[in-house]
Amino acid sequence: xxxxxxxxxxxLEGRYKHGFVTDIEADSLPPGLNEDVIAAISVxxxxxxxxxxxxxxxxxxxxxxxxxxxxxxxxxxxxxxAISYFSQPKSxxxxxxxxxxxxxxxxxxxxxxxxxxxxxxKLAGVAVDAVFDSVSVGTTFKEELKKAGVIFCSFSEAxxxxxxxxxKYLGSVVPRVDNYFAALNSAVFSDGSFVYVPKGVRCPMExxxxxxxxxxxxxxxxxxxxxxxxxSYVSYLEGCTAPMRDExxxxxxxxxxxxxxxxxxxxxxVQNWYPGDxxxxxxxxxxxxxxGDCREDNARISWTQVETGSAITWKxxxxxxxxxxxxxxxxxxxxxxxxxQADTGTKMIHMGRNTRSKIISKGISAxxxxxxxxxxxxxxxxxxxxxxxxxxxxxxxxxxxxxHTFPYIEVQNPTAKVEHEATTSxxxxxxxxxxxxxxxSEEDAVSMIVDGFCKQVFRExxxxxxxxxxxLLEISLEGAVG
Amino acid sequence: xxxxxxxxxxxDGKSILKGLDLEVGAGEVHAIMGPNGSGKSTLGNVLAGxxxxxxxxxxxxxxxxxxxxLEPEERACEGLFLAxxxxxxxxxxxxxxxxxxxxxxxxxxxxxxxxxSVAFLKLVREKLKVLDISDDLLHRAVNEGFSGGEKKRNxxxxxxxxxxxxxxxxxxxxxxxxxxxxxxxEGVNRLRSPDRSIVLVTHYQRLLDYIEPxxxxxxxxxxxxxxxxxxxxxxxxxxxxxxxxxxxxxxxxGEADKATATA
Ligand SMILES: Nc1ncnc2c1ncn2[C@@H]1O[C@H](COP(=O)(O)OP(=O)(O)OP(=O)(O)O)[C@@H](O)[C@H]1O
Ligand SMILES: [Mg+2]
Numbered sequence: 203x204x205x206x207x208x209x210x211x212x213x214l215e216g217r218y219k220h221g222f223v224t225d226i227e228a229d230s231l232p233p234g235l236n237e238d239v240i241a242a243i244s245v246x247x248x249x250x251x252x253x254x255x256x257x258x259x260x261x262x263x264x265x266x267x268x269x270x271x272x273x274x275x276x277x278x279x280x281x282x283x284a285i286s287y288f289s290q291p292k293s294x295x296x297x298x299x300x301x302x303x304x305x306x307x308x309x310x311x312x313x314x315x316x317x318x319x320x321x322x323x324k325l326a327g328v329a330v331d332a333v334f335d336s337v338s339v340g341t342t343f344k345e346e347l348k349k350a351g352v353i354f355c356s357f358s359e360a361x362x363x364x365x366x367x368x369x370k371y372l373g374s375v376v377p378r379v380d381n382y383f384a385a386l387n388s389a390v391f392s393d394g395s396f397v398y399v400p401k402g403v404r405c406p407m408e409x410x411x412x413x414x415x416x417x418x419x420x421x422x423x424x425x426x427x428x429x430x431x432x433x434s435y436v437s438y439l440e441g442c443t444a445p446m447r448d449e450x451x452x453x454x455x456x457x458x459x460x461x462x463x464x465x466x467x468x469x470x471x472v473q474n475w476y477p478g479d480x481x482x483x484x485x486x487x488x489x490x491x492x493x494g495d496c497r498e499d500n501a502r503i504s505w506t507q508v509e510t511g512s513a514i515t516w517k518x519x520x521x522x523x524x525x526x527x528x529x530x531x532x533x534x535x536x537x538x539x540x541x542x543q544a545d546t547g548t549k550m551i552h553m554g555r556n557t558r559s560k561i562i563s564k565g566i567s568a569x570x571x572x573x574x575x576x577x578x579x580x581x582x583x584x585x586x587x588x589x590x591x592x593x594x595x596x597x598x599x600x601x602x603x604x605x606h607t608f609p610y611i612e613v614q615n616p617t618a619k620v621e622h623e624a625t626t627s628x629x630x631x632x633x634x635x636x637x638x639x640x641x642x643s644e645e646d647a648v649s650m651i652v653d654g655f656c657k658q659v660f661r662e663x664x665x666x667x668x669x670x671x672x673x674l675l676e677i678s679l680e681g682a683v684g
Numbered sequence: 685x686x687x688x689x690x691x692x693x694x695x696d697g698k699s700i701l702k703g704l705d706l707e708v709g710a711g712e713v714h715a716i717m718g719p720n721g722s723g724k725s726t727l728g729n730v731l732a733g734x735x736x737x738x739x740x741x742x743x744x745x746x747x748x749x750x751x752x753x754l755e756p757e758e759r760a761c762e763g764l765f766l767a768x769x770x771x772x773x774x775x776x777x778x779x780x781x782x783x784x785x786x787x788x789x790x791x792x793x794x795x796x797x798x799x800x801s802v803a804f805l806k807l808v809r810e811k812l813k814v815l816d817i818s819d820d821l822l823h824r825a826v827n828e829g830f831s832g833g834e835k836k837r838n839x840x841x842x843x844x845x846x847x848x849x850x851x852x853x854x855x856x857x858x859x860x861x862x863x864x865x866x867x868x869x870e871g872v873n874r875l876r877s878p879d880r881s882i883v884l885v886t887h888y889q890r891l892l893d894y895i896e897p898x899x900x901x902x903x904x905x906x907x908x909x910x911x912x913x914x915x916x917x918x919x920x921x922x923x924x925x926x927x928x929x930x931x932x933x934x935x936x937x938g939e940a941d942k943a944t945a946t947a
Contacts, residue, residue: 635734637786639766
């Protein structure tokens with residue numbers, strides 16, 4: 203370790219001589235990935251040595267790893283040397299100067315989603331004064347959180363202000379070399395969110411509802427850490443229903459959740475990144491590692507996700523049910539249209555006694571979309587009385603799309619009960635006709651049927667998010683039928 | 685109201701309706717009977733505009749318009765209602781929500797203001813009382829997990845709320861217990877009015893004990909093989925369809941109810 207460090211230091215020094223200092227103060231690093239780049243990121247963020255070491259350790263392991271190919275996805279090879287691993291948000295002069303310069307189609311979508319006017323400009327990347335209503339609102343809420351003792355800040359801030367907490371929990375759920383993309387993220391993560399809820403505190407609001415706009419530009423290697431101390435509760439909302447302008451093609455995020463004794467974390471995601479055009483050109487590659495650890499007894503973690511964006515989604519929010527009686531839940535809607543591909547699902551790892559898990563997955567494929575559910579339910583030897591219920595439904599719209607289900611079940615304890623139900627239905631031509639025959643238009647009928655199909659998942663979303671998610675599905679499906 | 689002339693239709697390239705003629709006047713109730721697979725449901729589907737049912741000849745005029753030119757949802761909005769032989773389940777879609785969406789779509793089409801949920805609920809409660817349908821069905825998803833009889837009642841309930849001009853009931857009486865049968869009959873009888881027409885597809889006389897039809901037709905071989913008054917249904921109940929195929933044309937209970945077989 204120490205030799206490695208000094209090597210980096212040496213290299214850094216060497217670079218300094220050649221004017222690297224000015225480089226790292228520039229807006230972005232040139233494309234390419236090596237230890238210098240990682241060190242530069244770390245220096246740029248003023249990180250402590252241990253974190254740089256941690257990044258480098260991940261990087262070295264990553265070099266030896268291979269991209270996973272087991273998912274049901276067709277992916278062009280990614281050139282990791284062609285990516286720039288550190289870039290500042292665009293400067294104002296490079297942005298559209300007003301909404302008039304923004305793609306009208308994008309604005310139309312915002313309109314349909316009911317995105318407030320002041321948020322539209324920000325989402326569309328328009329250069330506007332940094333003062334938004336949401337910011338002042340944000341400050342009020344920050345005060346309230348502070349009173350409750352809840353820490354909610356960017357990951358970078360947390361590294362500066364709460365290094366002991368970050369150090370204690372970072373990588374404790376998703377080891378830095380857990381998988382190819384997690385290792386890459388650990389090496390180069392840009393920023394993300396940090397949440398800490400102290401013992402016995404019920405977080406007084408849904409986190410990020412009022413902050414989502416500001417979190418829009420956290421970059422392509424996002425890192426999130428949520429820690430809920432004993433007896434605490436927090437609900438965290440990630441993402442935004444409005445399509446976000448983003449020039450990065452590769453996204454590899456890591457989210458870690460830690461729930462201690464009697465604590466509960468609800469984590470909701472709406473993901474609507476650019477899916478590529480109707481011919482399948484462009485679009486975001488989204489490789490996410492999300493895992494929650496019910497580390498102590500009676501802990502509870504629930505993931506709810508609505509995934510409609512990205513060209514490729516590779517994502518398996520998981521729960522490690524370590525504590526006795528702990529509960530893991532996964533509610534998912536994944537929609538693929540045109541040439542989108544999604545391979546998503548969950549892992550429920552039962553280790554404690556009487557642990558329970560529930561999986562509700564709804565996959566919708568339209569156009570030439572390909573949608574795979576991949577789920578693992580694992581019951582360890584010690585998981586006396588563990589229970590799992592999995593329901594996995596697929597809906598096909600049109601004839602050129604596909605749905606695939608890959609359930610893996612490993613049970614090492616004979617007292618466990620694991621139930622799996624799966625259905626696949628083509629959006630009923632008969633359901634559609636039934637609606638039409640009652641006078642309902644085809645477009646309304648499709649969104650009604652799809653919405654009904656997703657009801658079990660939408661129910662889990664916070665109210666306002668659920669309304670947005672519904673609108674989002676409608677928009678994503680426009681033109682899918684007929 | 686409805687005038688069908690020499691209608692020919694096929695499904696999957698298979699010819700099913702082969703020159704069907706039928707005139708239904710305003711205010712009339714017609715019963716259509718006929719052997720299994722003779723094309724009764726096909727007729728309903730063709731009239732409602734279902735995809736895959738290809739009209740290969742003939743014409744259908746509905747309230748003076750060329751029905752076959754209209755999209756299925758336009759036909760519905762113009763007051764054509766089909767009670768399905770096998771009502772479809774739509775999981776997760778609330779029954780009341782669905783019906784309100786349907787009613788409002790139709791009201792919008794007619795240039796009437798949409799009903800808000802309070803006004804709608806009031807309307808719904810009135811209809812429920814009349815039809816003796818349990819409140820519980822309102823809160824569930826459309827037909828999901830409904831018993832066979834409940835599904836049929838739900839069709840009638842929808843019909844009562846939507847108040848169509850022309851209602852085609854495809855075996856709505858099949859599989860009903862006696863109370864449900866009475867509820868269905870009540871729903872139909874309440875809808876009866878001089879400006880509305882009803883077509884009942886049925887296999888059984890017992891429905892016609894509660895709803896007296898003006899005319900009874902037998903659909904066989906893709907055509908109306910015989911037409912007559914209420915007595916025709918009684919004869920079919922007793923004798924089946926064999927006598928028709930044997931070419932037995934006869935008068936059924938007297939001059940007033942002359943059955944004419946054209947097969
Ligand atoms: N989608 C389809 N594909 C192929 N054949 C069909 C289809 N729909 C109907 N048919 C055929 O058309 C014929 C008429 O069917 P239809 O359902 O109209 O009969 P029906 O008179 O309503 O019978 P029942 O009294 O049993 O309800 C049958 O032979 C049926 O098999
Ligand atoms: Mg039939």
